[in-house]
Amino acid sequence: MSVRLGPRALSLARAYAELTGPGLGGIVLFAGRVRPDRVAGARVRALDYEVDRTVALERLRAIETTARRRFGAERTVLWHRSGSVAAGEVAVIVGAACAHRDPAFRAARYLIEELKRSVPIWKEVLAPPARRRRRRPARPAAR
Amino acid sequence: MAASVRVRFYATARLATGTAQVELPVPGQGISARDLLSELAREYPKLRRVLGASRFLRNDRYLTDLAERLAPGDQFAVHPPYGGG
Numbered sequence: 001m002s003v004r005l006g007p008r009a010l011s012l013a014r015a016y017a018e019l020t021g022p023g024l025g026g027i028v029l030f031a032g033r034v035r036p037d038r039v040a041g042a043r044v045r046a047l048d049y050e051v052d053r054t055v056a057l058e059r060l061r062a063i064e065t066t067a068r069r070r071f072g073a074e075r076t077v078l079w080h081r082s083g084s085v086a087a088g089e090v091a092v093i094v095g096a097a098c099a100h101r102d103p104a105f106r107a108a109r110y111l112i113e114e115l116k117r118s119v120p121i122w123k124e125v126l127a128p129p130a131r132r133r134r135r136r137p138a139r140p141a142a143r
Numbered sequence: 144m145a146a147s148v149r150v151r152f153y154a155t156a157r158l159a160t161g162t163a164q165v166e167l168p169v170p171g172q173g174i175s176a177r178d179l180l181s182e183l184a185r186e187y188p189k190l191r192r193v194l195g196a197s198r199f200l201r202n203d204r205y206l207t208d209l210a211e212r213l214a215p216g217d218q219f220a221v222h223p224p225y226g227g228g
Contacts, residue, residue: 032228049227050153050154050157052151052153052200052220052222054203055200055203055220055222058203080227080228091228092227092228112228115227115228116225116226116227116228117225118225119225119227120153120222120225121225121226121227121228122153122154122155122223122225122226122227123226123227124154
């Protein structure tokens with residue numbers, strides 16, 4: 001059982017290592033990255049994740065406990081960044097390890113959906129101010 | 144020192160109030176969550192729309208009934224819809 005919530009970068013290799021073990025034949029890992037989308041004309045530079053830390057940690061632990069009980073996941077990972085996360089970086093990793101693939105997929109799906117639905121984490125887009133477009137001079141009316 | 148409840152605002156609630164937290168004076172016998180929310184809406188008109196979509200916590204526990212009373216020294220949190228991931 002592994003819950004993390006903090007500013008440090010997340011490693012998929014470390015998450016995978018947390019999930020390996022004898023008899024665990026199905027491992028599902030999901031990583032959510034910050035997309036460099038365009039918002040209001042400016043490229044997203046980063047997302048700033050705000051958390052209510054006490055409540056968020058409690059919720060993350062409760063979600064893991066349920067995933068283990070409901071899907072038989074023997075090992076789970078539920079990691080989320082806080083603070084500023086640059087475009088292209090990983091903001092969240094969830095993972096589940098079971099004896100077989102089907103419960104591992106279902107457990108991992110449950111982990112990420114419950115995290116998004118019920119954990120007090122909010123994101124704010126950090127983008128450079130949009131450049132002002134120069135107005136083209138009006139064309140003369142067609143004759 | 145006057146009796147008060149500490150109110151914490153997150154995300155869009157923080158943006159609407161312009162502050163992360165306030166100390167709200169309350170009567171010695173406490174105040175219901177509903178009355179506290181009315182005071183907040185009066186104090187911060189831009190917060191009204193956010194409150195309609197938010198969850199509320201008393202001392203880190205989700206409120207299920209707005210009739211629940213808060214005592215001086217309690218903490219109250221406004222959680223707008225979550226957006227992790």
